[in-house]
Amino acid sequence: GQQVMQIPQYQHVQEGEDFTTYCNSSTTLSNIQWYKQRPGGHPVFLIQLVKSGEVKKQKRLTFQFGEAKKNSSLHITATQTTDVGTYFCAGPGGGADGLTFGKGTHLIIQP
Amino acid sequence: NAGVTQTPKFQVLKTGQSMTLQCAQDMNHEYMSWYRQDPGMGLRLIHYSVGAGITDQGEVPNGYNVSRSTTEDFPLRLLSAAPSQTSVYFCASSYSSFAAEGEQYFGPGTRLTVT
Numbered sequence: 070g071q072q073v074m075q076i077p078q079y080q081h082v083q084e085g086e087d088f089t090t091y092c093n094s095s096t097t098l099s100n101i102q103w104y105k106q107r108p109g110g111h112p113v114f115l116i117q118l119v120k121s122g123e124v125k126k127q128k129r130l131t132f133q134f135g136e137a138k139k140n141s142s143l144h145i146t147a148t149q150t151t152d153v154g155t156y157f158c159a160g161p162g163g164g165a166d167g168l169t170f171g172k173g174t175h176l177i178i179q180p
Numbered sequence: 181n182a183g184v185t186q187t188p189k190f191q192v193l194k195t196g197q198s199m200t201l202q203c204a205q206d207m208n209h210e211y212m213s214w215y216r217q218d219p220g221m222g223l224r225l226i227h228y229s230v231g232a233g234i235t236d237q238g239e240v241p242n243g244y245n246v247s248r249s250t251t252e253d254f255p256l257r258l259l260s261a262a263p264s265q266t267s268v269y270f271c272a273s274s275y276s277s278f279a280a281e282g283e284q285y286f287g288p289g290t291r292l293t294v295t
């Protein structure tokens with residue numbers, strides 16, 4: 070079935086450094102969603118990208134959808150301790166009307 | 181609105197026992213789903229429903245049953261618990277009938293241990 074691969078699995082950064090996580094699919098995605106999960110919490114929706122080459126920004130977060138709609142990235146500028154958590158991408162799959170998640174990137178910030 | 185609620189928050193079962201994880205939403209969402217989360221495995225879809233009376237299997241449905249008799253409720257039943265079902269279970273709902281087209285609202289999760 071449809072799978073989305075996400076890298077890296079873990080990322081350690083110093084506070085203030087930038088962070089990027091990448092999501093890749095072997096097939097074209099109709100859209101891609103991004104979620105954040107704080108330690109001990111539940112996933113929270115961040116954004117959905119639909120158009121080829123789309124770029125969206127939310128304060129220090131920049132989301133991109135590739136031209137071929139097979140990859141996406143999330144970039145955080147100047148990380149803060151509040152950015153700690155796991156970031157997941159998700160795309161169609163896991164069933165006719167399902168949503169399949171990548172394994173996530175754990176962001177660990179060292180003060 | 182309470183959003184998506186799940187009960188219980190924690191549960192310990194013995195192998196072979198059965199139980200039902202409850203999920204309810206008060207947002208009149210058509211789409212509801214169940215995920216399990218295991219370390220290093222991300223979120224895996226168990227079952228989902230696009231409306232009352234309609235359910236379908238996700239990636240890892242074995243050992244679990246669901247039903248959707250109302251729009252609000254989507255319980256997950258473990259028929260005969262096994263240690264491999266030790267996990268954190270999340271219920272989610274979405275306004276859209278197609279999960280990939282809309283924001284998923286997740287419940288707080290149920291942490292299940294099977295001994």
